[in-house]
Amino acid sequence: MSDQALQRAGVSISFRVRRRLPIGLMARYAVLVVTIIITVFPLMWLLITSMRSSADLFAVPVHIIPTSVTAKQYISVFSQYRLSSYLWNTVIVSLTTVVCVTALALPCAYALARLRLPGGRVVLFLLLIMRMIPVVALAIPLFAVFSSFGMLDTLGALILTHTAAKMPVATWLLMGFIQDLPKEVEESAAVDGAGTLRTLVQIVSPMIAPGIGASAVITFLFTWNDFLIALTLTSSKNAQTLPVGLTNFVTQYGIDWGPMAAAGVMMIVPVLIFVWFAQGLLVKGLVTGAVRG
Amino acid sequence: MSAALRAQAIGRRRGVPPTLALSKGYMLAGPALIVMAAVFVYPLAYSFVMSFFQWDLSAGSNDFLGLANYTDAFGSPEFLQSLRNQVIFSGASLTTEVVAGMGVALLINGKLRGLRLARTLLLIPPMIAPSVIGLNFRWLFNEQYGLFDAILRNLHLPLIPWLSNPNWALVSVTIADVWQNTPLLVLLFLAGLQSLPQEPLEAASVDGASAWRTFWSIILPLLRPVMFIALMLRIIDTFRTFDVVWLMTQGGPGGATTLITVEAYLLAFQGVDFGHAAAVSYIALAMSLVLLSALYGVPWLLARWRRS
Numbered sequence: 001m002s003d004q005a006l007q008r009a010g011v012s013i014s015f016r017v018r019r020r021l022p023i024g025l026m027a028r029y030a031v032l033v034v035t036i037i038i039t040v041f042p043l044m045w046l047l048i049t050s051m052r053s054s055a056d057l058f059a060v061p062v063h064i065i066p067t068s069v070t071a072k073q074y075i076s077v078f079s080q081y082r083l084s085s086y087l088w089n090t091v092i093v094s095l096t097t098v099v100c101v102t103a104l105a106l107p108c109a110y111a112l113a114r115l116r117l118p119g120g121r122v123v124l125f126l127l128l129i130m131r132m133i134p135v136v137a138l139a140i141p142l143f144a145v146f147s148s149f150g151m152l153d154t155l156g157a158l159i160l161t162h163t164a165a166k167m168p169v170a171t172w173l174l175m176g177f178i179q180d181l182p183k184e185v186e187e188s189a190a191v192d193g194a195g196t197l198r199t200l201v202q203i204v205s206p207m208i209a210p211g212i213g214a215s216a217v218i219t220f221l222f223t224w225n226d227f228l229i230a231l232t233l234t235s236s237k238n239a240q241t242l243p244v245g246l247t248n249f250v251t252q253y254g255i256d257w258g259p260m261a262a263a264g265v266m267m268i269v270p271v272l273i274f275v276w277f278a279q280g281l282l283v284k285g286l287v288t289g290a291v292r293g
Numbered sequence: 294m295s296a297a298l299r300a301q302a303i304g305r306r307r308g309v310p311p312t313l314a315l316s317k318g319y320m321l322a323g324p325a326l327i328v329m330a331a332v333f334v335y336p337l338a339y340s341f342v343m344s345f346f347q348w349d350l351s352a353g354s355n356d357f358l359g360l361a362n363y364t365d366a367f368g369s370p371e372f373l374q375s376l377r378n379q380v381i382f383s384g385a386s387l388t389t390e391v392v393a394g395m396g397v398a399l400l401i402n403g404k405l406r407g408l409r410l411a412r413t414l415l416l417i418p419p420m421i422a423p424s425v426i427g428l429n430f431r432w433l434f435n436e437q438y439g440l441f442d443a444i445l446r447n448l449h450l451p452l453i454p455w456l457s458n459p460n461w462a463l464v465s466v467t468i469a470d471v472w473q474n475t476p477l478l479v480l481l482f483l484a485g486l487q488s489l490p491q492e493p494l495e496a497a498s499v500d501g502a503s504a505w506r507t508f509w510s511i512i513l514p515l516l517r518p519v520m521f522i523a524l525m526l527r528i529i530d531t532f533r534t535f536d537v538v539w540l541m542t543q544g545g546p547g548g549a550t551t552l553i554t555v556e557a558y559l560l561a562f563q564g565v566d567f568g569h570a571a572a573v574s575y576i577a578l579a580m581s582l583v584l585l586s587a588l589y590g591v592p593w594l595l596a597r598w599r600r601s
Contacts, residue, residue: 031400032411039414039476043421045440046429062443108325115318123326130333132581134533136554137574138333140561141340144348164332167325196317225422227536232562243424246540257432264425271420279413282420283480 043268050074050261057258073258077266081259085237086245087266093155093241094223097162101170101219102212104163109174110200114186127168138165139232146233153235161233162223169222170215173285177211178204214285217274224270242267344571355568362572372573374548375556379580381463382552383531386470390527391520393471394478399508401479402486412483415476423473427540430469431456434541459549462542466550469537474530478523485519486512524588532581553577 049057051069077083111117112124142161143152151157181204189199205212227243234240242263249260274282319326344363347356366372401408418426433440434455442452455465489512497507513520535554538544544551544559551559554577561570 028400028403028405029407031397032405032407035397035401035479036407036411036414038472039411039418042426042429042433042472043417045433046425049432058438061446062438062440064440064443104325104328107321111318111322115321117318117322120318123322126334130329132529132533132578132585133333133337134535134554134557134574134577134581136535136557137340137571137578138336140557140567140570140574141336141343142332143561144343144567145336145339160328160332164329167329167333171325196321200321221420225420225424227422227424227539228558232558243422243536246424246428255431257435257438260428261432264428267422267425268417271417275413275416275420279416282416283412283484286419286477286480 046261046264046268049257050265052258054258073262074266077259077262081245081248081263082237083242083245083248083263086240086242089155089158089239090224090241090243093158093162094220096155096159097166097223098216098220100159100163101166102216105167105170105174105215106205106212107197107200108167109171110178110204112171113175113178114183115196127172130168131172135165135228139228142229143232152233153239155239157233158230158239158241161229162226165229166219166222170219173215173218174208174211177208177214181207210281210284213278214281217278217281218285221271221274225267340567340571341575343568344575346568348566348568348571358568362569363576365569366573366576371548371551372556375551375553378463378549378551379532379553379577382467382470382534382550383528385467386474386531387524387527389467389471390475390478391523394475394523395482397475398479398482398486399512402483412480415480417476418473419477421473423534423536424540426469426473427537430465430472430537431541434465456542457546459546462546462549466538466541469541470531470534473537474527478527481519481523482516485516489515521588525585528584528588529581532577532584553580 048066050073051071052066053068053070053072056063056067112120117123138161142157146152146157185203185207186199189203194203225243226241230239230241230244231247234244246260246263246267249256249263345358345360346362347358349355401411432438434442436442436452436455436457439455441455445452454461456462493511493515494507497511502510533554534552535558538550538552538555539558542550544555553573557570557574557577560566560573564570
């Protein structure tokens with residue numbers, strides 16, 4: 001057989017494949033639907049659990065469809081378990097950390113991206129290593145350090161720790177956004193006599209607003225979600241956060257699943273808000289951060 | 294113009310000596326670096342020192358032990374069990390997540406209706422607190438009231454001791470981790486697939502290459518950078534996993550799901566043996582460093598060896 005004939009055979013095979021496509025397409029839609037169901041179902045179950053009465057929750061055999069809907073579990077999160085102070089602590093710690101991280105990481109990222117920094121490569125390497133450190137390796141010595149300063153069980157210790165711990169990722173992310181900017185704008189600003197700080201605040205920052213947004217959202221969510229740092233550094237309602245509060249539902253009599261599910265749903269709400277309104281920023285942050293990391 | 298040259302140029306233009314232009318960089322980076330040095334690098338150095346001592350928080354005296362904390366770790370059955378658990382957990386979740394993530398990404402890539410919705414939904418699990426996921430899966434795996442056993446019961450299948458059997462408990466913890474992290478890899482691979490050059494793919498389809506062949510010889514080599522990043526992220530994070538396990542099983546039953554980080558936490562806060570705990574947490578870090586350097590080093594060595 002000549003080469004041409006072989007090629008023709010190849011083409012005809014590919015045509016046959018193309019004619020069979022509808023089956024392939026159906027299979028791909030099936031995968032898409034199954035993926036969506038697997039992703040959503042555990043969360044729907046948490047939501048359903050949080051809206052059931054306790055009698056309905058502990059029914060055997062399990063009722064998959066709830067018989068009635070109630071807000072009782074949400075009320076008991078606040079009335080019986082008094083989690084409002086935990087919620088408040090979590091909000092304060094997360095928001096303050098976002099402000100501190102942004103204020104510190106932005107100039108740092110700018111210096112790393114644009115200014116001559118002796119040892120800059122070492123700093124970059126250290127930032128990468130810091131991203132790898134297991135949180136527990138940090139929490140153990142921090143417990144010792146903060147206890148010697150009498151700072152255990154304070155919001156300050158949490159904010160300080162989260163600011164340092166979230167800084168490497170934020171700096172890395174912001175640096176990527178700054179490097180993508182055309183340098184000409186900054187150069188002409190410098191020619192016009194704008195100082196470095198003014199260039200950063202008035203010219204660079206507005207241009208990388210999406211980057212700042214992405215880093216703020218990621219910092220917020222990872223601080224909001226933190227469990228281990230709060231678990232080790234706090235011991236009372238003074239500074240305990242909502243994820244640690246979740247462990248309060250585990251009592252010697254078992255787990256009070258209704259209020260636990262309600263508190264879990266409350267923990268997820270900010271994630272849903274950000275995913276809905278800032279999906280672009282989040283994907284950009286995660287993918288850019290990942291790609292550059 | 295390079296950043297360094299420009300910084301010097303700016304310095305010259307304004308009559309500032311170059312050293313001042315240099316120190317300007319550190320004035321901007323300084324506050325961030327100081328905070329990280331004080332609250333990140335210093336504690337790590339502190340715990341590195343701690344790992345060579347019999348460290349007692351309350352008493353003033355700390356005895357120097359040399360490497361004893363490290364050698365003791367490798368002699369303790371609890372640590373060896375946590376090492377075994379970690380290897381199984383990291384290996385199983387890494388493999389499942391990468392294979393499933395790639396499979397799903399390949400199949401749903403393209404012009405499908407509902408792909409946008411799927412992308413939005415896939416973003417949710419990786420962003421949820423692992424502690425909430427741990428508790429939620431503990432509830433799903435509950436052997437009396439849980440959903441999974443209810444489904445098995447309805448299908449008249451044998452029930453599974455999800456969290457009470459040591460082997461199943463490790464599987465259950467892995468399932469929770471896979472549920473949370475596979476979506477991130479799907480998103481990453483989708484982004485990678487969408488940035489692939491079209492020519493080689495079209496050429497392959499004209500040549501009549503099978504889908505399987507196209508994947509192995511064209512798509513996978515082109516996706517290698519994305520694959521590297523995915524593996525790197527997951528290697529780092531499986532060695533950092535704590536929250537999910539702690540809220541699902543607290544490392545039980547009988548230490549069956551104690552990962553290295555859980556072992557370090559237990560040593561520090563239940564055994565009050567900070568030196569030992571510090572040593573164990575450094576071993577966890579060393580293990581992920583070794584794996585990462587293998588990830589980067591092996592292909593590099595292969596390339597060098599092939600060239601010579």
